[in-house]
Amino acid sequence: MGYVRNALATWVLSFAAALVAVPALGAEAGSGLKWAGDFGPPQGAPIHAVLTSPPEVPPATNRFYPAKVIVDLEVIEKQMQISEGVSYTFWTFGGTVPGSFIRVRQGDTVEFHLKNNPANKMPHNIDLHGVTGPGGGAASSFTAPGHESQFTFKALNEGIYVYHCATAPVGMHVANGMYGLILVEPPQGLPKVDHEYYVMQGDFYTSGKYREKGAQAFDMEKAIDERPTYVLFNGAEGSLTGDRAITARTNETVRLFIGNGGPNLVSSFHVIGAIFDRVRNEGGSEIQTNVQTTLIPAGGAASVEFRTKVPGSYVMVDHSIFRAFNKGALAILKVAGEEDKSIYSGKELDSVYLGDRSQPNMNAVSKATAAAAGGRLTLKDQVDAGRDLFAGTCSVCHQGNGEGLSGVFPPLAKSDYLAAQPRRAIDIALHGLNGKVTVNGTEYNSVMPPMNQLNDDEIANILTYVLNSWGNPGGSILTEDVRKVRAGGTTAGGSEH
Amino acid sequence: MHACRRKALPALLLGLLLGAGSAVVQAADYVPVPAGSLRSVLVSDADPGPVAVASYAMRATPVTRAEYAAFLAAQPQWQRETAPLVFASPGYLAHWGAAADAGASASLTAPVTEVSWFAAKAFCASEGGRLPSWVEWEYAAAADATRADARDDPAWLARILGWYGRPADGPLPAVGGAANFYGVHDLHGVVWEWVDDFNALLVDADSRAGDDPDRLKFCGAGAISFKDRANYAVLMRIALLSSLKAADSTSSLGFRCVRAEGATP
Amino acid sequence: MMHLPLPTLPRRFAVRAACHRALLLLCLGVAGLAGAAGPLPSDSIYHLDLPLHDQDGRAFTLASGQGRPQLVSMFYTSCQFVCPRLIDTVRDVQRALPADSARQLHVLLVTLDPARDDSAALRGVAAQRHLDARTWTLARSDSAGTRALAALLGVQYRILPSGDINHSTVLILLDRQGRVVAQSTRLGVPDPAFVARVASTVAAAD
Numbered sequence: 001m002g003y004v005r006n007a008l009a010t011w012v013l014s015f016a017a018a019l020v021a022v023p024a025l026g027a028e029a030g031s032g033l034k035w036a037g038d039f040g041p042p043q044g045a046p047i048h049a050v051l052t053s054p055p056e057v058p059p060a061t062n063r064f065y066p067a068k069v070i071v072d073l074e075v076i077e078k079q080m081q082i083s084e085g086v087s088y089t090f091w092t093f094g095g096t097v098p099g100s101f102i103r104v105r106q107g108d109t110v111e112f113h114l115k116n117n118p119a120n121k122m123p124h125n126i127d128l129h130g131v132t133g134p135g136g137g138a139a140s141s142f143t144a145p146g147h148e149s150q151f152t153f154k155a156l157n158e159g160i161y162v163y164h165c166a167t168a169p170v171g172m173h174v175a176n177g178m179y180g181l182i183l184v185e186p187p188q189g190l191p192k193v194d195h196e197y198y199v200m201q202g203d204f205y206t207s208g209k210y211r212e213k214g215a216q217a218f219d220m221e222k223a224i225d226e227r228p229t230y231v232l233f234n235g236a237e238g239s240l241t242g243d244r245a246i247t248a249r250t251n252e253t254v255r256l257f258i259g260n261g262g263p264n265l266v267s268s269f270h271v272i273g274a275i276f277d278r279v280r281n282e283g284g285s286e287i288q289t290n291v292q293t294t295l296i297p298a299g300g301a302a303s304v305e306f307r308t309k310v311p312g313s314y315v316m317v318d319h320s321i322f323r324a325f326n327k328g329a330l331a332i333l334k335v336a337g338e339e340d341k342s343i344y345s346g347k348e349l350d351s352v353y354l355g356d357r358s359q360p361n362m363n364a365v366s367k368a369t370a371a372a373a374g375g376r377l378t379l380k381d382q383v384d385a386g387r388d389l390f391a392g393t394c395s396v397c398h399q400g401n402g403e404g405l406s407g408v409f410p411p412l413a414k415s416d417y418l419a420a421q422p423r424r425a426i427d428i429a430l431h432g433l434n435g436k437v438t439v440n441g442t443e444y445n446s447v448m449p450p451m452n453q454l455n456d457d458e459i460a461n462i463l464t465y466v467l468n469s470w471g472n473p474g475g476s477i478l479t480e481d482v483r484k485v486r487a488g489g490t491t492a493g494g495s496e497h
Numbered sequence: 498m499h500a501c502r503r504k505a506l507p508a509l510l511l512g513l514l515l516g517a518g519s520a521v522v523q524a525a526d527y528v529p530v531p532a533g534s535l536r537s538v539l540v541s542d543a544d545p546g547p548v549a550v551a552s553y554a555m556r557a558t559p560v561t562r563a564e565y566a567a568f569l570a571a572q573p574q575w576q577r578e579t580a581p582l583v584f585a586s587p588g589y590l591a592h593w594g595a596a597a598d599a600g601a602s603a604s605l606t607a608p609v610t611e612v613s614w615f616a617a618k619a620f621c622a623s624e625g626g627r628l629p630s631w632v633e634w635e636y637a638a639a640a641d642a643t644r645a646d647a648r649d650d651p652a653w654l655a656r657i658l659g660w661y662g663r664p665a666d667g668p669l670p671a672v673g674g675a676a677n678f679y680g681v682h683d684l685h686g687v688v689w690e691w692v693d694d695f696n697a698l699l700v701d702a703d704s705r706a707g708d709d710p711d712r713l714k715f716c717g718a719g720a721i722s723f724k725d726r727a728n729y730a731v732l733m734r735i736a737l738l739s740s741l742k743a744a745d746s747t748s749s750l751g752f753r754c755v756r757a758e759g760a761t762p
Numbered sequence: 763m764m765h766l767p768l769p770t771l772p773r774r775f776a777v778r779a780a781c782h783r784a785l786l787l788l789c790l791g792v793a794g795l796a797g798a799a800g801p802l803p804s805d806s807i808y809h810l811d812l813p814l815h816d817q818d819g820r821a822f823t824l825a826s827g828q829g830r831p832q833l834v835s836m837f838y839t840s841c842q843f844v845c846p847r848l849i850d851t852v853r854d855v856q857r858a859l860p861a862d863s864a865r866q867l868h869v870l871l872v873t874l875d876p877a878r879d880d881s882a883a884l885r886g887v888a889a890q891r892h893l894d895a896r897t898w899t900l901a902r903s904d905s906a907g908t909r910a911l912a913a914l915l916g917v918q919y920r921i922l923p924s925g926d927i928n929h930s931t932v933l934i935l936l937d938r939q940g941r942v943v944a945q946s947t948r949l950g951v952p953d954p955a956f957v958a959r960v961a962s963t964v965a966a967a968d
Contacts, residue, residue: 079664089662118588121665121689121749122733123740144740145747146588168736169729217655217662220729582804583914614913627906696913697920699928743913 037156039107039187042068046111051100054234055246057196057257058103060189066107073100074115075124075143075165075178082230083237083328085213088206090235091122091165091176097235098200098261099163099180106158106187111150112137118146123167125149129299130161130182138166158186159283160301162259171263175205175223177235179261181301184283193305194252199331200259201267201296201318202235203228210327226264231323233316233331240316240331248308250337255305262298268319269296269304271333273312276304293319308335310344364388368461372479379464379476386465389458393451394466402470408446410439413470422467422475426485429459456482525564525624527554528680529758533645535636538728539698539735550636554760555629556753558672558682559608559690560620566605568620575616584615586744606671608688608751614743617691617752626754628693631738633755635731638685640678647678657730660686665749688751695738802828807914808940814872814901817884822901824911825940831963832868832936836908836917838875838927839883847949848931849891855933856897858957863964869898872911874919874927876902916945935960938967 046068050058076095082088093099104110114126123144127136131153140151165178181198205223206216210230222229233240240246248254260267270293279288281302288294296302316331317324324330339346368385371377391400394412398404402413412418417439418425432450436443451459456479463477534547569576577590590611612620614628621627629637641647648654674683684690737750802808802825812824827834833852837845848871856864873879884900887893893900903911912919919929935944935956943963946956 077664078666089664118591118748119665121661121737121747123737142740144737144745145749146591147740147745168732172729172733215662217658220658581802581806581809583807583809615910618910693909694920696909696916696918699918699920699930739918742916743910 037106037158038154039066042066042109046070048072049102049104049110051094051102052198053094053096053100054098054198054200055240057101057183057198060192061103061105061185062189063105064187066105066109068109068111069104070111070113071102071104072113072115073102073126074117075120076117077120077122079215081236082204082206082216082232083211086206086208086211087215088204089176089215089217091120091124091173091178093126093163093165093178093180097177097202098198098259099178101180101198101257102163102182103185104155104182105185105189106155108155108184109152110155111152112141113148113150114141114143115148116143116145120145122173124165124173124178125167126163127166128153128161128163128182130155130157130159130163130184132156135166136163142167155184157283158184160184160257160259160280160303161282162261162299162301164261164299169220171223172218172220174261174263175203176218177202177261179259181257181259183257190255193255195246195248195254196257197246197254197333198257198259199233199240199246199316200261200301201231201233201265201269201329202261203263203265204230204232206230223263228265228323228327231265231318231327231329233329237328237330242332245313245332245334247334247336250308250311250335250340252308253305254308254333255303257301257303258294258296259301260296260298264298265318265320265323266298267296267329268293269302270294270317270319271304271306272315272317273310274306274308274314274333276306278305279303308337309340311335311337311339365458365461369457372457379468382461382464382476383468384465385458386461386463387469389454389462390465393454394462397448402466404439406442407444410437410442410444410446412466412472414440414472416440418466419473422463422473423477423481425463425466426459426477426482429454429463430482430486456486525560525754526557527626527756528557529554530633530637530679530681530755533636535632535639536646537632537635538731539631539635548632550632552758553629553633553755554758555633555637555679555681555755556626557676557680559688559751559753560617561606561672562609563605565609565612565620568623572619572623575619580613580616582744584744585613585746586742588746589613589616589744590746592748604668606673607669608672608683610669610688610748610751611746612691612750612752613746614691614695614741616746618693620752621754621756624754624756625760626756628691628752629755630694631692631698631735634684634690634692637677637679637681638731640681640684642675642677645678654730657685661730661733689734689737689747689749691750691752692738695741696743698735698739803939803941805942806940807936807942810910810914812903812907812911814903814907815881817881817888817895817900819881827868827870827936828940829938830866830868831938831960831967832870833960834870834872834915834934834936835932836872836874836912836915836919836929837931838873838929839879839887840875840925841927844929844931844949846891848933849893851933851949851952855952855957855960858952859961859964863961865897866967867897867960867964871898871900872908873900873902874908874912874917874929875921876904876908878925935963937963 043065044067047070049069049071051071051073052058073093075091075093077089077091078095079087079089090097112126114124116124123142125138125141125143127138129136131137133153137151137153141149143149161182161184163180163182165173167173179200179202181200205219205227206229207219208214208216208229219229230237238244258269276291276294277289279291279294279302281294282300291304294302294304312335314333314335316333318329364384365388368377368381371381397409398412399409402411404411410417417437428448429451433448436445438444454462459482460477460479466472467475467477530553532550532552534549536547573579577593580589588611592611618628639646639648641650641653670687672683672687674686676682677684808825808828810824814822814824816822833855835848835852837848852869856867859867873884879902881902884902888895888898888900915932915934917930917932919927921927931947931949933946933956934942937943944956944959946953948956
């Protein structure tokens with residue numbers, strides 16, 4: 001007698017999450033088996049679950065008793081935009097990718113109705129990771145187009161759980177967008193926050209290249225090889241950017257329910273510029289604090305919470321970073337409100353930084369060097385060479401326009417400090433400057449390092465450029481002047497023309 | 498009254514066909530499919546080799562709405578109003594009224610859908626045929642225009658996948674796409690089709706259960722396993738059929754008939 | 763064991779059936795099409811015109827089961843494992859009923875293997891398992907009839923080259939008009955809910 005070999009055994013891509021409930025510790029002997037999370041039979045009138053489309057999350061149940069909750073979820077196969085000008089036939093739970101968000105309370109008895117729209121081609125089912133039972137409901141919900149299946153489960157475990165279609169080929173149904181989240185609230189509910197949002201990552205495999213226009217078909221080979229064309233939050237490029245970005249105000253609490261439908265990739269979920277105050281994976285007992293990047297496995301989920309402190313746009317990414325910038329895994333949380341410069345200054349600086357001697361165009365410098373060697377150096381040669389050198393070295397602090405940054409880096413433009421003693425600049429360039437100086441009426445107290453990587457020629461040219469720019473008095477510093485100062489002499493007087 | 502009007506529409510459609518119609522409904526064209534063997538996507542441990550396929554004649558096209566309307570006129574027990582639910586669950590011919598309203602002649606040459614297995618069987622019997630077995634269907638459908646078995650050609654696969662990638666929200670096209678090697682049309686890319694042994698496909702409702710020794714659902718050795726990962730496109734057809742009961746129908750599911758080679762109704 | 767997902771069907775059937783009758787009268791003025799042997803409900807499996815032969819070779823039809831509740835299932839005689847357990851399970855159901863009810867409940871087992879299970883083979887099983895011919899009928903149809911009955915009952919089966927038959931097993935309770943009132947895929951200790959339904963259906967048929 002051979003035992004049964006399963007029909008689609010070679011298509012097993014994931015195992016049913018048949019969660020085994022753990023008996024409650026301290027269950028009284030003789031009172032029968034008691035399961036954690038079972039608060040007895042449903043009470044009150046049956047409740048129809050409020051389902052929401054991403055990125056919205058249904059309101060808290062605000063309930064303190066176990067109820068019978070009826071969930072009506074319809075499978076809809078439909079063409080939608082996956083990227084600008086690119087359409088794709090998605091298979092959806094509730095008409096969106098990810099599917100409708102379901103929210104119940106631990107101990108609830110969930111009567112699940114899965115409807116397969118009559119216009120659909122394919123049979124579908126649902127495996128909810130929040131179900132305790134073989135297949136997570138999959139076998140009980142296998143439904144032909146134009147049919148409806150019903151099954152009931154008790155939500156014994158609280159946490160945030162993925163659901164997905166498990167009809168063969170499972171990977172294809174998932175890759176076409178058939179996943180979503182179900183939140184099983186703990187009996188006492190979740191702590192109140194100002195905003196809850198629903199974001200779910202998935203990888204997509206299209207016959208055409210990334211952003212290739214037109215209707216794109218599913219590509220099984222790419223899916224098997226795990227080479228996604230798109231990695232997306234909420235099923236489309238741009239689903240959470242621009243006008244569709246999720247929003248908050250400063251000093252608010254935000255809870256993101258982050259799921260990963262896969263089918264293949266594990267997500268390194270990160271919000272650029274935010275540190276998660278609390279991360280809870282699945283329904284876990286460990287709450288992680290101060291998390292920069294959290295791993296969301298395919299077929300897994302987490303809730304992350306943080307308080308918004310500084311306004312601006314926060315970019316959510318899969319920090320496997322090519323996915324973010326080359327495959328679409330980008331979303332934005334826009335935080336409005338008053339700035340708090342004590343926490344974050346905003347942009348204080350914007351300049352070209354080329355690194356030491358990494359200037360792209362040193363022609364002018366070479367020319368000046370040659371001219372000096374041949375005794376033909378003109379003021380213009382010096383200024384031209386100095387301009388290029390300044391851009392690579394000095395403008396980082398003093399800015400390209402010589403105006404510095406108020407209160408931080410003193411200005412060189414129309415600088416009374418410079419004009420008073422132009423040759424003092426040679427000493428400063430060679431040895432740096434520490435301590436208070438007053439420039440054009442403003443006091444500065446910063447540190448300028450010695451520019452000892454520059455040779456005498458270069459310093460002479462830079463200073464000549466500065467003296468002849470931005471309303472400064474003009475004049476020329478020669479290589480010889482610098483050499484003398486470096487040799488130990490201090491400068492006195494100028495050689496202004 | 499609205500309901501009555503809707504229910505009466507198939508009868509109107511019949512009148513239209515029978516009056517206008519001998520040009521529309523002709524004797525069905527069956528083409529011979531010679532005997533051979535098939536490396537079926539359905540293989541089991543007990544049954545791993547190629548399957549021998551005897552010769553048969555297959556309808557060149559799926560049964561059209563016009564042909565089905567003529568059948569309903571001749572056998573009114575299969576009309577939507579009279580067919581017992583046990584043979585035709587709700588959804589049977591559900592959109593016929595609307596289609597007749599549209600009155601587009603193209604729709605009459607489109608494949609009939611929303612037909613149950615029992616109704617499809619009765620139709621085939623009415624023209625001296627039967628539903629094909631899965632293997633007969635798969636054997637004919639392995640062909641492309643020039644080869645009996647084109648399944649290794651990515652173009653063959655792409656055609657199937659192209660259909661899967663299109664949502665089924667528009668009207669169905671008329672039958673009569675390109676003929677395959679045998680002269681059979683539209684095996685791929687238009688509709689699913691009933692097979693006689695649709696309930697022999699033994700696909701678990703949860704495809705991932707794997708080898709579960711505790712399972713007593715199926716008696717006997719070795720159910721189906723899927724041999725080759727390129728077969729998934731065909732496997733999806735099996736998944737659809739296995740999701741259905743014999744009284745069910747869907748808007749993408751039609752049928753065609755076969756009969757013994759040389760037979761006439 | 764898995765249960766077949768059928769829970770919403772009976773209600774829909776009932777609604778549709780009522781609607782049908784009304785429409786027939788209103789729109790077409792036609793009545794009495796439901797069958798010669800009295801008005802069968804639209805969801806009765808007795809609409810299937812299925813000739814059968816029992817273990818003694820006597821011809822009868824599926825629809826002759828009308829008038830009393832019946833347990834129906836499909837099996838085959840050379841089946842070594844599940845099918846004997848099916849008979850055991852039916853026996854356990856009978857034992858769980860009051861004696862009167864058990865006598866009134868007819869059991870019809872139709873073979874999936876008409877090519878090999880002739881009347882003699884069926885008679886052999888009936889004798890070997892001491893099946894009381896007053897309540898048990900083992901029957902066969904032809905190949906097409908077997909496929910159709912299986913389709914009607916939601917039984918999946920596939921004949922393998924070895925002669926084994928790969929099949930699903932379901933025990934179906936029909937009311938006196940041939941409507942499916944309950945079904946069970948549980949073998950071994952019978953599902954108590956199913957047994958209760960059998961008891962109440964038999965009682966209601968009195």
